[in-house]
Amino acid sequence: MKLTTKKSIIGALGLLFLCSLVLVQWMEVARRSEEAGLKEPHITVPATSVACVNCHAQTTAGIIDHWKGSTHARKGVGCVECHQAQKEDADAFNHYGQLIATVVTPMDCGRCHQKEFKEFTLSHHSKAGNILASLDNFLAETVEGSRVNFNPHSPTPGMTPVVEKVNGMASAFSGCQQCHGSKVALKSSDGGAITLDDLKPGPDGKPTNADAVAKIAKDSNGKPILTANTWPNTGIGRINLDGSRGSCSACHSRHDFSPRRARQPENCGKCHLGPDHPQKEIYEESKHGVAFRDLKDKMNLDAEKWVLGKDYSQAPTCATCHMSGNMRNGGKVTHDPGERISWTNRPPVSVLMDTDKDHKIVNETDPEKRRALIADTWQDKRARMMDGCTTCHTSGYVNNFYRQYDDLVILYNEKFAKPGLSIMKSLRDNGMITKTEFDDKIEWTWFLLWHHEGRRARHGAAMMAPDYTHWHGMFEVAQRFYTEFLPEARELAAHSAKDGKAAQAKAVNDVIDAILARDEHKWFKEGAEGQTEMIRKAMQERYGTGGPVAKSEEKSEAKTEAEPKK
Amino acid sequence: MGVVANFIRERIPVSGDQLRELTNEPVPNHLRRWWFCLGGTPAYLFVVQIVTGILLAFYYEPSPKAAYESVHYITDEAAFGWYLRSVHKWGATLMIAAVILHQMRVFFTGAYRKPRELNWMVGMCLLICTLVTGFTGYSLVYEQLSYWGATVGANITDTVPVIGVYLKKLMLGGEVYNERTLPRFFMLHAAVLPVSIVLLLGVHITLLRLQGVTEFQFEDEPEDGPKHFNFFPDHLYSELIIGLVLMILLSVLATVLPSTMGPKADPLTTPEVIKPEWFFYVTFRWLKLFSGTAAVLSMGFIAFTMFVWPFIDGLVRRWWPKSEFSVFAGIFAVIAIVGLTTWEALVKH
Numbered sequence: 001m002k003l004t005t006k007k008s009i010i011g012a013l014g015l016l017f018l019c020s021l022v023l024v025q026w027m028e029v030a031r032r033s034e035e036a037g038l039k040e041p042h043i044t045v046p047a048t049s050v051a052c053v054n055c056h057a058q059t060t061a062g063i064i065d066h067w068k069g070s071t072h073a074r075k076g077v078g079c080v081e082c083h084q085a086q087k088e089d090a091d092a093f094n095h096y097g098q099l100i101a102t103v104v105t106p107m108d109c110g111r112c113h114q115k116e117f118k119e120f121t122l123s124h125h126s127k128a129g130n131i132l133a134s135l136d137n138f139l140a141e142t143v144e145g146s147r148v149n150f151n152p153h154s155p156t157p158g159m160t161p162v163v164e165k166v167n168g169m170a171s172a173f174s175g176c177q178q179c180h181g182s183k184v185a186l187k188s189s190d191g192g193a194i195t196l197d198d199l200k201p202g203p204d205g206k207p208t209n210a211d212a213v214a215k216i217a218k219d220s221n222g223k224p225i226l227t228a229n230t231w232p233n234t235g236i237g238r239i240n241l242d243g244s245r246g247s248c249s250a251c252h253s254r255h256d257f258s259p260r261r262a263r264q265p266e267n268c269g270k271c272h273l274g275p276d277h278p279q280k281e282i283y284e285e286s287k288h289g290v291a292f293r294d295l296k297d298k299m300n301l302d303a304e305k306w307v308l309g310k311d312y313s314q315a316p317t318c319a320t321c322h323m324s325g326n327m328r329n330g331g332k333v334t335h336d337p338g339e340r341i342s343w344t345n346r347p348p349v350s351v352l353m354d355t356d357k358d359h360k361i362v363n364e365t366d367p368e369k370r371r372a373l374i375a376d377t378w379q380d381k382r383a384r385m386m387d388g389c390t391t392c393h394t395s396g397y398v399n400n401f402y403r404q405y406d407d408l409v410i411l412y413n414e415k416f417a418k419p420g421l422s423i424m425k426s427l428r429d430n431g432m433i434t435k436t437e438f439d440d441k442i443e444w445t446w447f448l449l450w451h452h453e454g455r456r457a458r459h460g461a462a463m464m465a466p467d468y469t470h471w472h473g474m475f476e477v478a479q480r481f482y483t484e485f486l487p488e489a490r491e492l493a494a495h496s497a498k499d500g501k502a503a504q505a506k507a508v509n510d511v512i513d514a515i516l517a518r519d520e521h522k523w524f525k526e527g528a529e530g531q532t533e534m535i536r537k538a539m540q541e542r543y544g545t546g547g548p549v550a551k552s553e554e555k556s557e558a559k560t561e562a563e564p565k566k
Numbered sequence: 567m568g569v570v571a572n573f574i575r576e577r578i579p580v581s582g583d584q585l586r587e588l589t590n591e592p593v594p595n596h597l598r599r600w601w602f603c604l605g606g607t608p609a610y611l612f613v614v615q616i617v618t619g620i621l622l623a624f625y626y627e628p629s630p631k632a633a634y635e636s637v638h639y640i641t642d643e644a645a646f647g648w649y650l651r652s653v654h655k656w657g658a659t660l661m662i663a664a665v666i667l668h669q670m671r672v673f674f675t676g677a678y679r680k681p682r683e684l685n686w687m688v689g690m691c692l693l694i695c696t697l698v699t700g701f702t703g704y705s706l707v708y709e710q711l712s713y714w715g716a717t718v719g720a721n722i723t724d725t726v727p728v729i730g731v732y733l734k735k736l737m738l739g740g741e742v743y744n745e746r747t748l749p750r751f752f753m754l755h756a757a758v759l760p761v762s763i764v765l766l767l768g769v770h771i772t773l774l775r776l777q778g779v780t781e782f783q784f785e786d787e788p789e790d791g792p793k794h795f796n797f798f799p800d801h802l803y804s805e806l807i808i809g810l811v812l813m814i815l816l817s818v819l820a821t822v823l824p825s826t827m828g829p830k831a832d833p834l835t836t837p838e839v840i841k842p843e844w845f846f847y848v849t850f851r852w853l854k855l856f857s858g859t860a861a862v863l864s865m866g867f868i869a870f871t872m873f874v875w876p877f878i879d880g881l882v883r884r885w886w887p888k889s890e891f892s893v894f895a896g897i898f899a900v901i902a903i904v905g906l907t908t909w910e911a912l913v914k915h
Contacts, residue, residue, distance in 0.1 A: 006803040013810035020817035024649050027821060031648075 041074050049078025051096060066256040082108060088206040090199050090213055090241050091186060093223040102226060103184060104254075107205050107244035116248075116335045122359045123336035126246040128237025129181040135437060140172035143438050173229045179271035181235025181247060187217040187225040196243055205242030236271070260301045265292065268318040275452045278472075282456075282465040283318065291315035307331040309391040321388050328387040340385040342378040342402075343409055345458035348450040349417040350409045352378040401464070408461035408469060412454055416481050419515045420446060423489050426511040430504035432492040442488040449480045482524055486512060591775070592794035593801045596782040605668050606805050608696070609767060610812060611661035618654040619756060622647075626706065628752035630745050633708035634830045641827060652820030658700050660812065662845045665696050673896050676879075677780040683876035685773040688766055690873050695763050697845060702755035704843050708748065713831030714840045716751070717743050722853060725862045743833065839914055847910035848903050 034041050045053050056079075057064040067073050072081075085092035085101035092101050101108075106126070110117030120126055131137050141147055146168025156163055167173075173182065185193035194216055199207035207213050216224050236250035250270075251262045261267050269280035283289040292299070295314035303311040308320055309327030322340055325331030334340070336359070343350050344361065354362045357375040364370040382402065389398040424446055427433045433440040438447070457473025460466070489512060497505035516525050523531065580588075596602055625644055627636040640647035669689060672678055678686035705716040720743065724734040739746030781793070795801070842850050853861045871878070879892045 003800060003803065006800075006807065010803060010806050010810065013807060013814065017810050017813050017817070020814055020821075023821060024646070024817060028646055028649070032645075 040068070043068055043073040044076040045073075046076050046078040046081070048080040048098070052079040052098070055096075063255050066254070070256040070258070072257060077112075081112075084108075086206070090194070090201075090207045090216060091224045091226070093218070093221070095223075102223075103231065103240065104249070105205075105238075105240040105242050105244045106246045106248055107240070107242050109248045110244075113248075119335035120246060120248070121244070124338045124359075125236045125250075125336075128179070128235065129183065129239045129245060130237065131176060131180040137172060137176055138437055140176045141169055144171040145169055167229070169229065177230075177233060177235050179235055181238030181245075181250075182230035182233040183239040184233065184241050185227045185230045186241070187227055188215045189217045190215060193227050193230075196239060196241055199241060201241065201243035203243075205244065207241075259306070263299075263301055263306060263317055263319045263324070265289065265317050272318070275456075277455050277459060278468065279318070279459055279463065282459050282463045282468045285465040285467060286463050288316050288464065292317055305331055308388055313392060316388065316392075321385060324388075326388045326391045328391055329384065338381070339376075340381055340388075342382040342385065343405075343458070343462070345409065345455055345462065348421055348454070349413050350458060353381050354378050405461045408474075409458050412457055412474065412477065415520050416477050417450055417454060419521075420449060420481065420485065423485070423508070423511055423515070426508045427489060427492060430496070430507050431501070432496050432504065432508065440492075442485065442492065445480060445484045445488055449477055449485060453477045453480060486516075590796060590798045593797050594779055594781040595793055595795060597779065597801060598795065598804075600804075600808075602671065603804055603808055605672075607664040607808060607812065608661050608668060608692075610805070610809050611657050611664060612763060612767070614657045614813075614816065615654060615661060616760060618650045618657060619760070621650050622654055623756055626752070628706065628748045630708060630748055630831070633706065633748055634827075637707050637709075638827060641825065648824055649820055652824040653816050654703075655825045656816050656819040656823075658703060659844070660816070662696055662700055665693055666845075669693060670896070670900065673875075674893060675780065675782065676892065678876045678879075680876070680880060682773070682777055682780070683880075685770060685777070686876050687873055688770045688773065692763060692766050692770065694869075695759050695766065699755055699759040699763070700843060700845060702751045702759065705751045706748065706755060707827065708831045709828040710831055710835075710837050711828055711840065713743065713833065714837055715842050716747070718840055718842070722862060725859050726866070727859060727863070730862075841910075844907065844911070847907040851906040851910040 030042075053064055053067075067079075072078075080098055080100065082104045083098075083100040083102075085099050087099060089101055091103060092099050106117050106120060146166070149165040149168050152163050152166050183195050183197075185195045188194045194212050198209060198212035200209045200212075202208050218224055234247045234250045234253075236246055238247040238250075239245060240247075249257075251267055252258070253261060253267075265280060265283055272279035273281060284293075292315040298312070298314050299317075300306065300312040305311060305325065307325045307327060308316065310331070320326075322337040323334055325333045338353065338355070338359065342353055344353055351361060351363075354370065354374045355376045356362050356373050359376075362370055362373045364373055386395070386398055386402075389401075393401075424433075424442075427442065428435070433442060437443055453473060453476040456468050457470075457477055460468030460470075460473045489508060493505040493508040493512075496508070515521055622640060625636055625640045625647065627633060637651070640651050642648070672686070672689065678689075701715075701719060705712045705719075720734050720738050723737055724730045726733060735741065737747075737750070738744065739750050841847075849865060852865060855861070856864060875892075882889055882891045
């Protein structure tokens with residue numbers, strides 16, 4: 001080869017190399033702008049989803065727009081990857097050549113997110129659908145609505161089609177089940193509904209009852225029809241047709257499944273708010289919530305791992321404490337929030353979270369038997385939670401906080417919850433209230449006491465919101481107990497006595513009297529005159545007088561206290 | 567200008583003629599053929615590895631607690647970090663491939679024969695240093711496969727009779743992989759091995775210059791034509807072309823197939839499939855075929871045979887001067903290496 005030829009080749013290759021460096025520079029700039037949010041991230045539409053994206057961009061643009069902003073889109077996970085179905089699936093249908101299903105269940109997500117699916121399935125979240133036919137649901141289905149659809153009593157002007165039947169379960173469907181999850185149902189050709197109870201899915205989620213499958217009603221395109229009562233629904237404990245429990249999109253909203261959003265308290269606030277469990281409001285009132293509002297911009301919410309103490313430490317959110325990784329636990333994330341909760345404040349009387357191998361709370365009271373059943377103690381759970389706490393606080397500080405929290409829960413349990421339960425039991429045992437819930441006034445009173453006010457007090461203490469612990473909590477518990485609950489119980493006993501049931505009335509009154517004779521309730525019966533002074537004196541004995549000024553105050557107070565005795 | 571030239575000449579007493587002679591050795595005609603230029607390729611890639619390696623070392627932290635995160639930082643956050651890491655990774659792959667190809671060329675052309683036996687052995691040392699550098703570099707990422715690859719490597723070392731247990735301890739800084747292991751690998755990868763390679767390269771090139779390049783006469787070359795051409799600029803241009811092609815190739819590979827990261831090393835979870843880097847597939851498969859000490863000893867024997875091949879070849883040729891024994895042995899070895907590598911690449915376990 002001639003030297004001039006070599007020179008030309010070197011020139012051409014040099015130019016090519018320069019071009020490759022320009023390409024590298026261009027890629028680096030693009031990466032930086034993408035990171036800075038100046039540029040839309042590069043997305044890859046998998047070949048199988050190109051047609052879906054093109055069509056739905058016209059028909060349901062919001063879905064595609066959200067999906068384009070998702071990690072799924074950046075990693076080439078398209079529509080078909082999640083919505084794919086097999087022909088054996090009860091809800092499968094052919095959609096322009098692709099066999100898909102509308103409802104994406106945790107089992108579907110588990111195809112890729114196996115660890116998360118397993119953890120979530122063991123969580124209390126996934127069992128939230130068990131509320132169906134519970135006390136809370138009785139309220140919505142019967143008290144607020146009607147288990148039987150009934151005729152409207154007058155027309156609704158302008159409403160078409162004309163309302164022929166009132167859907168008595170509307171409150172349960174739009175209320176309870178939107179958080180707790182519906183039992184997803186397909187329309188049956190005989191006018192009924194087909195759920196997993198009929199389909200009897202096997203471990204692979206495929207129905208085993210061919211008769212039920214044969215009855216599934218389909219629209220003109222061959223698509224199985226989901227009943228409007230149960231779909232749309234993103235309740236966290238949704239009971240799906242494939243037998244899996246829950247809905248990942250309850251927290252990871254479709255179709256962008258943003259981790260950023262799941263990390264923020266507003267996400268949990270869809271359900272964890274309101275009079276009975278205002279966790280969201282409690283959090284907002286706490287120092288944690290205040291810090292979050294102020295420092296949100298520095299919280300690095302887009303970080304890939306989002307490890308407390310590493311990626312951020314400005315403030316914790318719900319996810320931080322209950323689910324996310326922290327510096328001390330090696331960044332371990334869990335999709336079972338129960339792994340870190342030491343008390344359950346859900347029932348009338350709070351219970352320590354000793355759980356068995358199936359993650360169920362152990363209720364055994366015999367110490368030996370209890371120990372044998374426990375697979376994960378409440379102390380283990382608390383230690384996991386404390387990994388997060390001690391990323392920012394000293395262990396002494398955290399231990400003292402837990403002491404305050406335990407004390408409040410035990411105070412509530414012992415002073416109001418257990419006595420309340422025994423009075424309710426006595427009323428029921430003595431026939432003063434029926435077995436039907438909410439048909440007696442005192443049942444509403446008791447429900448408000450533990451379900452609303454009692455939970456507010458306990459949750460307030462759990463998450464450091466003093467106003468919820470006291471004014472919205474213990475104050476209202478006490479007020480309800482002394483001024484409504486006890487008088488109503490006494491009144492029921494008096495009515496009973498008047499009706500000739502003296503023995504039953506006495507039994508109830510005995511229970512109440514025994515409770516009021518206890519030290520903590522004595523004040524109500526015997527009065528508490530001079531108690532302020534007694535408390536002050538006891539405090540001074542315990543903590544001292546606090547210096548010369550206080551001493552002079554002590555003298556004057558002692559004088560004041562002495563005076564009445566004269 | 568004259569003042570500057572004089573200043574330099576007085577302090578570096580080398581004349582222009584001497585310099586020209588030193589740098590412009592006549593190059594044998596056969597080197598006009600591209601495949602004879604493979605010897606320069608690994609050296610060129612070595613320079614690329616040194617430059618990118620220094621830049622990566624600015625960010626890398628050799629401790630189990632920080633290694634993975636620092637590589638993550640290089641890959642995802644540091645400016646051009648992904649490019650440097652990818653060029654370094656592909657540079658290593660190409661360098662090992664180039665060393666193997668160069669060795670094959672030397673072997674099949676018999677260029678190791680007397681008086682170049684020692685240079686062949688130096689080349690063998692360079693091959694081993696290159697492979698160990700690749701192994702230690704792979705371990706530095708501290709992802710699952712690199713951690714378990716290193717653990718498997720240490721366990722293999724353990725099976726070497728007598729000294730194995732000590733070698734393993736020396737390698738890991740303890741009985742098992744621990745917090746002292748990564749700093750060792752890093753020192754080997756970034757200091758000991760590169761310096762060894764530089765020294766060995768110095769010996770390799772010095773011997774080459776002293777003995778001259780083996781000269782070949784090809785049938786299509788006129789016998790009465792010039793036997794040599796100039797190093798400068800003719801051969802230098804060829805090397806420059808190869809260098810540029812390599813840089814473009816590296817850039818393309820780094821941008822099209824950039825280095826990614828697997829899950830972080832978890833000493834408590836053994837991955838279902840443990841695979842070393844591709845250049846150890848052959849030994850890995852060999853170890854699976856003949857487990858334990860037998861495999862290690864046989865591998866040691868093969869390595870020793872490769873080391874002393876020029877002398878074995880010399881003996882054979884003394885007895886059968888026209889024998890093509892070496893060529894057949896080489897073909898067999900290449901088939902075995904390619905076969906075992908492909909086998910390992912195709913199977914899951």
